[in-house]
Amino acid sequence: MPRPVLLIHGGAGDISDSRIAGKFAGIKQALRSAWGLLSPDNGSGGGSALDAVEAAVRSMELDENFNAGYGSCLNTNGQVEMEASLMEGRDLRAGCITLLQDVMHPITVARRLMEKQRHTFLGGAAAQELALATGSERLQPGALVTEGARFTLKEFQDQMTQGKDPFFARTELAEDKPVPKTDPSGETVGAVAMDASGQIVVGTSTGGITGKWPGRIGDTPILGSGTYADNCRGGVSTTGHGETLMRYNLAQRILAAMEYQGLSAQAAADKECREMTKRLGGTGGAIVVGHSGDLGISFTSRRMAWGYVQDGTIFYGIEGQVVHQEPFTVST
Numbered sequence: 001m002p003r004p005v006l007l008i009h010g011g012a013g014d015i016s017d018s019r020i021a022g023k024f025a026g027i028k029q030a031l032r033s034a035w036g037l038l039s040p041d042n043g044s045g046g047g048s049a050l051d052a053v054e055a056a057v058r059s060m061e062l063d064e065n066f067n068a069g070y071g072s073c074l075n076t077n078g079q080v081e082m083e084a085s086l087m088e089g090r091d092l093r094a095g096c097i098t099l100l101q102d103v104m105h106p107i108t109v110a111r112r113l114m115e116k117q118r119h120t121f122l123g124g125a126a127a128q129e130l131a132l133a134t135g136s137e138r139l140q141p142g143a144l145v146t147e148g149a150r151f152t153l154k155e156f157q158d159q160m161t162q163g164k165d166p167f168f169a170r171t172e173l174a175e176d177k178p179v180p181k182t183d184p185s186g187e188t189v190g191a192v193a194m195d196a197s198g199q200i201v202v203g204t205s206t207g208g209i210t211g212k213w214p215g216r217i218g219d220t221p222i223l224g225s226g227t228y229a230d231n232c233r234g235g236v237s238t239t240g241h242g243e244t245l246m247r248y249n250l251a252q253r254i255l256a257a258m259e260y261q262g263l264s265a266q267a268a269a270d271k272e273c274r275e276m277t278k279r280l281g282g283t284g285g286a287i288v289v290g291h292s293g294d295l296g297i298s299f300t301s302r303r304m305a306w307g308y309v310q311d312g313t314i315f316y317g318i319e320g321q322v323v324h325q326e327p328f329t330v331s332t
């Protein structure tokens with residue numbers, strides 16, 4: 001029987017030192033709220049990967065330390081347009097949502113779509129309609145906008161006014177271009193879980209990138225780029241510069257490297273993240289759970305927050321190879 005595992009990320013990017021504590025707190029909180037749903041010790045013989053992934057992502061959508069739900073990045077109109085995807089690896093069912101506004105939990109809307117099984121990808125008004133019809137509350141316009149998101153948009157717009165385009169700077173890493181103090185890509189959230197039945201589920205949720213054009217769609221809701229789950233191979237959630245990730249098809253490439261080159265989850269994630277940045281310039285990261293339960297955590301950005309629980313211990317990190325660990329309790 002597979003050993004259940006829950007691995008999450010809180011986004012790849014140029015995360016400043018002052019934001020690390022908030023990221024760690026949010027990662028631990030998300031693991032705390034989701035692990036009980038998956039753990040074999042939860043009294044019900046082990047829970048479902050689907051419930052655990054949804055719970056972990058919902059926790060980070062509520063937390064303004066992450067670029068998803070409340071605290072999402074803003075487009076050039078100062079508005080939040082969110083995206084999410086959810087996939088399960090047994091029957092390859094999925095729900096993908098884009099251009100969603102004024103709803104706290106895009107990942108739950110993605111789950112509702114997946115469960116309906118009629119369509120796989122809905123955007124804009126249709127996504128909104130589904131959200132409201134399946135129990136999501138419509139928030140006041142602007143309710144998801146935080147001070148931090150406003151500040152980052154202002155900083156981005158100031159740089160544009162000065163003729164510096166931070167997007168271009170990040171996709172042309174080899175050149176000496178100005179780099180924004182705050183990464184306009186913000187930090188998407190994602191979770192990959194495998195339950196005791198071998199079911200693998202992946203969910204990813206984002207506000208996109210700061211200063212995006214209204215209507216811009218990133219990698220997050222695109223299967224094979226932001227999210228992919230296949231019980232025969234594994235599950236991947238990615239984060240980083242969406243235009244880069246979708247052109248490279250990062251999630252699918254990592255799974256292909258595991259399947260056809262026999263690489264471990266870690267080796268495949270390292271190889272494909274590195275190769276992507278070498279070829280396209282943009283940076284990003286991925287979390288991976290292989291079908292046999294091995295884990296991969298890799299990023300080419302400066303930082304990426306991540307965490308997982310194993311054998312009563314929580315492991316987490318944000319930088320290079322540095323791994324922190326502490327006993328996991330519900331009050332961690």
Ligand SMILES: NC(=O)C[C@H](N)C(=O)O
Binds near residue numbers: 217240241242243245
């Ligand atoms: N930080 C992120 O992961 C942003 C997301 N990948 C996007 O480009 O929309």
